[in-house]
Every structure is written in structure tokens, then in C-alpha cells.
Amino acid sequence: DAGVTQSPTHLIKTRGQQVTLRCSPKSGHDTVSWYQQALGQGPQFIFQYYEEEERQRGNFPDRFSGHQFPNYSSELNVNALLLGDSALYLCASSLAMGGDNQPQHFGDGTRLSIL
Amino acid sequence: AQTVTQSQPEMSVQEAETVTLSCTYDTSESDYYLFWYKQPPSRQMILVIRQEAYKQQNATENRFSVNFQKAAKSFSLKISDSQLGDAAMYFCAYRNPMNRDDKIIFGKGTRLHILP
Numbered sequence: 001d002a003g004v005t006q007s008p009t010h011l012i013k014t015r016g017q018q019v020t021l022r023c024s025p026k027s028g029h030d031t032v033s034w035y036q037q038a039l040g041q042g043p044q045f046i047f048q049y050y051e052e053e054e055r056q057r058g059n060f061p062d063r064f065s066g067h068q069f070p071n072y073s074s075e076l077n078v079n080a081l082l083l084g085d086s087a088l089y090l091c092a093s094s095l096a097m098g099g100d101n102q103p104q105h106f107g108d109g110t111r112l113s114i115l
Numbered sequence: 116a117q118t119v120t121q122s123q124p125e126m127s128v129q130e131a132e133t134v135t136l137s138c139t140y141d142t143s144e145s146d147y148y149l150f151w152y153k154q155p156p157s158r159q160m161i162l163v164i165r166q167e168a169y170k171q172q173n174a175t176e177n178r179f180s181v182n183f184q185k186a187a188k189s190f191s192l193k194i195s196d197s198q199l200g201d202a203a204m205y206f207c208a209y210r211n212p213m214n215r216d217d218k219i220i221f222g223k224g225t226r227l228h229i230l231p
Contacts, residue, residue: 033218042119042206042221043160058218088158094217103150104219106160 002027004093004107012113013081019112021076025093026105032074033104034066037088049074050096078112086114117142119209121222128197129230135182136192136225138207145169148210149183150219151192155203163205166190194227202229 005024013019025032031050035043047057049068057064068074072093078085088111092104118141128134140149151163166174166183173181178198182191194201207222 031217035219040223042208042223043219045218045220048217056218090160092160092219103162103165104217106152109158111158 004029004091004105006089006091006107006110008110009108010111010113012115014115015081015083017081018077018079019081021078021089021091021110021112022073023076023091023093023107024073025091029093029095029105030072031094031096032068032072033092033094034074034076035090035092036060037090037109039087043090046076081114083114086112088112117144117209117211117220119207119220119222121207121225123225124223125226125228127228127230128194130197130199132197133193133195134197134227136194136205136207136227138190138192138222140188140190140207140209142188142209142211144211144213146212148212149181149190150208150210151179151181151190152206152208152221153201153203154206154224160206164192197229199229199231202227 007022033048034046037043045058048055052068063079065077088109090109091107094104120139147168149166153161153163164176164179178195180193204224206224209220
């Protein structure tokens, strides 16, 4: 039973560039959430996708956007990269109708470094 | 807005001993979930234990247990018989099931060192 998978594992970009991160949810899950974890900090919620639509997003600018595909996989896009975007980006999946207490399952993350 | 505070950036414990990690949170809701997640150097966020606010009984998972004090908004994690594999970052987290987006709010974490 495959868990949450993210690609790539590491990525190095320069300021001003654009990046796309990918996530495949755990088998049977239909909801994907994205988090940004800066060095030494806890993860911060970016947004969540369900039924190919974005739900309420966290306090992140419009440079952060995403997409969910019919197979429930998701992409996180960041435009006009800033040095402050350097972080570990975590993807978590869950089942929307799984009940209130079912946990989100996290992937290993993508480490994004901005030079 | 809900917040989660972990006041211990780092802690150390001798192998086989017991350690308690502290967490406080702020919310105006009466129904919510609290979690402790473990993040080893492999980076994957692993759920350690979960507590539902409407349950008075403290959750227990093998060597891991919590002390949930709802009135004080306190949620500490006790690790008994510490093992080398317990070394990791530990995050306290909050989730309000009434939030449609199902987001989790994390504290800044406590780095736990296990001394052999």
C-alpha cells in the first residue's frame, strides 16, 4: 500500500524562477493538503485540494498556486521565487468522507533551496 | 485565531528514562483534535498520538501517553522507557473538525535528544 509520494526530493532554483512540486496521495485518499516548513519551524498550511478545487488557503500570496488532477494527485506551483521560499514543502493526504478523526498522512517532502 | 505553543526548543533524556514534552494551545472552540507528530531526520511527519477534546480520558499508545488539561489548554506528551529511535523533532498540533479545509496548526517543535 503506497503512502504519500512527493517529487522531486530536492530542488535548487534561483530568485525569480518558477517551480512545480508534485504529490501523489496515499491509495484511497482524495484530499491533498500542502504545507511549508521553514528551517527550525513547524509546518504552515498553504492550501488544500478536494474534487479538483482549492479550499480555504492559509496566509500565502498568490504566487503560490496549485492544481489537483482527476486521479487525486496534486501540484504546487510557486512563481517569482524569493529567498524566503526556501523550505521543506510537505504534502499530506486524507479521505474527505473518512470521518472527523481520521489523520492526514504526510509524504517525505521536497526540500527547495533558492539561491 | 488558534495557536499552538511549544516552549521547549530542545530536550535531552537518558535512554530508558521518561521525558515529558510540553504544549499549550489557544482556541475558543469546544470541540477539536490535538496531535503529537514525530519528524525524524528522514523528514516524514509521523503521527504519534491523537486526543479528541470531548474525551476526558487521556490517550495512550504503548510507551506514549498524553496529559490533556482542557481547562488549562495544555497537552503534554510523556515518553516512557525512551529509546534511541525516539530521537526526533516533536510537533504538537491542533485541528478543528468544523474547519472545512481540515488544516492542521503546528507548534514550532521540540527537538528531543536521547543519550545512550
